[in-house]
Amino acid sequence: MTRLSQFLARNWAVLLLLALWQGWVSLAGLNSIVLPAPWPVLRDVLSHPALYLANAAQTLATAAAGVAIGLALGALVAVAAWASRLLAGMLTPLGLIFSSVPVVALIPILARLLGYDISTVVAIVAVSAFFPTFVFVGAGLKDLPRGADDLFGVLGASRAARLRHLVLPATVPNLMIALRITVPEGVLAAILAEFLMGRSGLGFMFREAASRFAMERALGTSLVVTVAAVLCFSLAHRAERVVRTRWS
Amino acid sequence: MTLRARLHRYGPPVLGVLLFCLAWQLIGAYRLAGMTWPPLTAVLAYLADPAHHQLLGRAAGTTFAAVALGYLTGTGIGLGLALLTRLVRPARAGIDRLVALVHATPAIALAPVFMILMSRETIPVAISALAVTYLIYVAATSGLEATKAAHADLFRTLGARPLTAFWRLELPSALPALASGLKLAVPVSFMGAIVGEWFGASRGLGLLMISAMQNFQIPLLWAAVLLTTLTSLILYGLLGLFEAAVHRRFR
Numbered sequence: 001m002t003r004l005s006q007f008l009a010r011n012w013a014v015l016l017l018l019a020l021w022q023g024w025v026s027l028a029g030l031n032s033i034v035l036p037a038p039w040p041v042l043r044d045v046l047s048h049p050a051l052y053l054a055n056a057a058q059t060l061a062t063a064a065a066g067v068a069i070g071l072a073l074g075a076l077v078a079v080a081a082w083a084s085r086l087l088a089g090m091l092t093p094l095g096l097i098f099s100s101v102p103v104v105a106l107i108p109i110l111a112r113l114l115g116y117d118i119s120t121v122v123a124i125v126a127v128s129a130f131f132p133t134f135v136f137v138g139a140g141l142k143d144l145p146r147g148a149d150d151l152f153g154v155l156g157a158s159r160a161a162r163l164r165h166l167v168l169p170a171t172v173p174n175l176m177i178a179l180r181i182t183v184p185e186g187v188l189a190a191i192l193a194e195f196l197m198g199r200s201g202l203g204f205m206f207r208e209a210a211s212r213f214a215m216e217r218a219l220g221t222s223l224v225v226t227v228a229a230v231l232c233f234s235l236a237h238r239a240e241r242v243v244r245t246r247w248s
Numbered sequence: 249m250t251l252r253a254r255l256h257r258y259g260p261p262v263l264g265v266l267l268f269c270l271a272w273q274l275i276g277a278y279r280l281a282g283m284t285w286p287p288l289t290a291v292l293a294y295l296a297d298p299a300h301h302q303l304l305g306r307a308a309g310t311t312f313a314a315v316a317l318g319y320l321t322g323t324g325i326g327l328g329l330a331l332l333t334r335l336v337r338p339a340r341a342g343i344d345r346l347v348a349l350v351h352a353t354p355a356i357a358l359a360p361v362f363m364i365l366m367s368r369e370t371i372p373v374a375i376s377a378l379a380v381t382y383l384i385y386v387a388a389t390s391g392l393e394a395t396k397a398a399h400a401d402l403f404r405t406l407g408a409r410p411l412t413a414f415w416r417l418e419l420p421s422a423l424p425a426l427a428s429g430l431k432l433a434v435p436v437s438f439m440g441a442i443v444g445e446w447f448g449a450s451r452g453l454g455l456l457m458i459s460a461m462q463n464f465q466i467p468l469l470w471a472a473v474l475l476t477t478l479t480s481l482i483l484y485g486l487l488g489l490f491e492a493a494v495h496r497r498f499r
Contacts, residue, residue, distance in 0.1 A: 010344075011345055012342040013343050013345060014342075014346050085260075086263075089261055089263075090264030090267065093261040094265065094268055097481060100435050100480075101435055101480055101481055102435045102438040103439070104442055105439075105454075105457065105476045108457040108461040108473065109469060111461055112284045112461050112464075113282070113284050184354075188356070191354050195446070196446065206357075210359075210360055215360060215364075221357070222357035222359075222361070225354055226353040226357050229352045229353060230352045230353075
């Protein structure tokens with residue numbers, strides 16, 4: 001009983017939304033071309049598992065590859081900027097500028113530059129992950145534990161030793177913050193890129209369904225996209241927490 | 249600040265931005281990235297040419313109106329929801345969950361619902377408002393929790409009415425977080441409006457980008473993107489100044 005009431009306390013607003021949806025469809029007598037009810041949408045997903053799974057797997061793989069590349073490059077450039085004050089001073093404002101512009105506006109430019117290809121989708125996700133990673137990891141490297149840096153200095157540690165034993169470990173927690181922030185953005189960027197120019201993946205599936213008014217398929221795609229995004233989001237969140245407790 | 253110190257502080261950032269512009273120019277001028285990367289000067293010349301002002305101006309007007317409307321609507325809804333959870337505390341967990349779910353849903357997944365619910369011209373406003381709502385809600389709820397316990401105790405001990413405590417204590421201590429939220433919401437509101445235009449709007453900068461992309465109108469494509477990002481950046485900077493002022497005053 002307490003479990004049920006706890007569940008209701010957390011999810012009443014979501015359930016209310018679903019009830020409103022169902023109620024509106026039934027009361028207004030809408031047909032499925034205008035707006036299908038929640039159940040037929042779910043049924044479409046459940047009765048075509050292979051189709052949805054294949055496209056979701058492709059989208060998630062593309063997003064994962066892009067996020068991984070973006071994180072790696074962002075951390076690499078941040079570490080390079082740590083090594084040179086001039087480089088840091090030059091790159092930090094650029095990183096801040098690019099991480100505070102609407103990245104989706106760059107999608108059409110990248111699509112035109114790199115061609116309509118799946119590697120372009122990866123590149124778009126990588127670009128959207130690169131700048132926040134650079135900014136966050138760079139900020140983490142700026143406030144290294146003060147005593148630690150002094151200790152390394154007093155002991156006459158070489159720059160390479162400092163990099164290996166102080167700087168690289170210090171990037172990890174911030175890299176996890178970057179991961180949490182870039183994962184939802186990466187999934188969105190991948191789906192938008194597929195929507196605009198892809199030939200497969202959830203974004204394309206969605207556009208294809210919407211263009212022939214297959215609303216159950218379109219909303220089913222929305223459902224799968226949402227579930228996938230929420231899963232990625234909470235996984236990244238959990239990864240960040242685990243790493244943070246282990247690392248410090 | 250001495251000239252030397254100033255040079256030390258502002259030199260590298262200015263140099264960085266200048267080098268970026270130079271690289272843009274050179275890559276474009278020597279066609280290092282192919283025909284679809286124009287030199288910076290070509291894009292600026294395109295923007296400056298009065299012949300293009302009508303096209304760009306009309307698109308920008310539509311998009312910026314959608315951004316403004318979405319930003320204001322989202323801010324209003326976000327604040328309203330935050331106040332609701334403050335007044336009816338048991339509602340908090342459920343609204344938190346709904347808002348987090350809507351936020352995790354990529355904007356594109358909500359598009360079919362919006363296509364059903366509203367005209368194509370209001371979709372950009374709706375997506376922009378939805379994205380802003382999340383940021384403002386999170387900023388406002390965490391801001392309302394930022395009240396220092398000692399201050400709250402003082403108010404209670406002195407017998408302040410709840411409403412007085414809200415206006416004189418909770419609201420002022422929520423302002424710094426709220427100001428940060430307002431700043432971060434700027435690029436998000438632009439993003440929402442542009443993505444919204446990709447679902448069949450009949451004009452706007454987002455639409456211009458897509459049609460320029462498909463028709464190889466390279467200077468137009470870059471000009472539309474530059475116009476959008478620069479406007480977003482300038483507003484972001486202005487709200488950053490506002491944020492700094494609020495932080496100085498209320499912290």
